[in-house]
Amino acid sequence: MTVSEWITDTAGRIRNDPIRGTADSVYELYLGGLRRANTLYTGGESVYNRDWDVLILLDACRVDLLEEVAADYPFLGEADTLTSAGSSSIEWMEQTFDEEYAEEMQTTAYVTGNPFSKRVLGNGDVLALDEVWRYGWDDEAGTIPARNVTDRAIAAGREYDYERLIVHYMQPHFPSVPDPLTDGMNTETLGDGEGWDSPWHRLRRGEIDRDRLWESYRSNLRYVLEDVDVLLRNLDAERVVISADHGNAAGEWGVYGHPKVPLTPIREVPWYETTATDTGERDPEIEPDTERGDIEGKLGALGYL
Structure with missing residues (x-):
């Protein structure tokens, strides 16, 4: 600006x-x-510099938020952290899917619920690109349900001959599916330039308190972790990492949410290593659709415009 x-x-x-x-x-x-x-800012580490077969990204997940619930999910073992390559989803994508890693990208399948893939990637940039947000958006929830991403990730795991698979969920990024703090987001009415009045904005203005926001944030994390559990039982991988593209600021240095600023609660993300075994217990229920939704509307609804 x-x-x-x-x-x-x-x-x-x-x-x-x-x-x-x-x-x-x-x-x-x-x-x-x-x-x-x-x-x-010159900090940040590309995920391609670490060893993994499958990378599961929890969008906008703070380190301390995941630590709070880790004991309830056996697949979350020893905790580590990573300084993310970006402070926002688009910055993470731009820094990760960079020419420097062109060779790695050609062996990577990317299943994403995050609409910013539209601005960064084309079909030839990675081995396989499945933009679930294009056909899996839920207008009532105002976001991309975790199960749609899970099902497409299961399908990718069984169909593609990749060396690396990235699965990008939209949760725990608001809106919280199980505990909405707003009326939700509607792609028909949002994306008009004003964007979405997210709970982080409301917290900054004192319209909700931090405990109430955190409760909703944590519920949304639990919601997506239940789907991560499903994915791990329907995917074969020796080295699976559960991480995030970026975190969120909750008032540190007077900042809220995840603007492109180099603050620790935004840049530092969780890094948990685990494994996955495909039991074959789930058959994916969602298939790619050729219809293209209102891309800009979805981005605006998510507060990205």
Whole structure:
């Protein structure tokens, strides 16, 4: 955002709501400075620099959130961390699916519920690209259900001859499927430039408290981990890693959510190693659809525009 754009946006915000508008503009100005620092940040490690056969990404999962529930899921063993290559999903994709790793990409199958794949990848960039968000979006839930991603990952595991498989779930990224804090997201009404008023924005404005947000966030993590358990019983892999593309800030340094800023709660992600054995107990129920949904609407609904 340029200075002139910020001034124009500020004027509009203040006209609509002087108090909230001023606060939002000050916050955006502050984030602008942090985003400039992000362009100079040289930390972060590509997942391709580590050993794994299957990489399961839990979108926007904080390290401490996963630590809270790890004991309830036997497949989550010894905990480690990774400094992510990105502070947001698109930055993670841009840094991961980079020309430097072109050879590795040609042997990687990528099953994703995250719509930013549209902006980074084409069908020839990886061995196989399954963009589940294109046909597996649930308008009522306002997101991509975990089971749709699970089923397509099971199918990929059985159909493709890959060296590496990346499975990118949208949870625990809000909205929380089992415990919504908003009315949800509708691709027909969102994506109009204003984006989605996420629970992180509401927390910053004091409209909900941190404990209530965390409860919903944790429920959404448990929701997706139940599907990870299903996946691990229907996939053959010796080295499976459960990680995240990025985390979230919950007020650290006055930041909320995951803007492109180099803060530890956003950049540091979990790294759990496990194994998977295909018992054949589940047959995938969803098949790719040739219909193309409202891509920009979905991105806007997720708060990415």
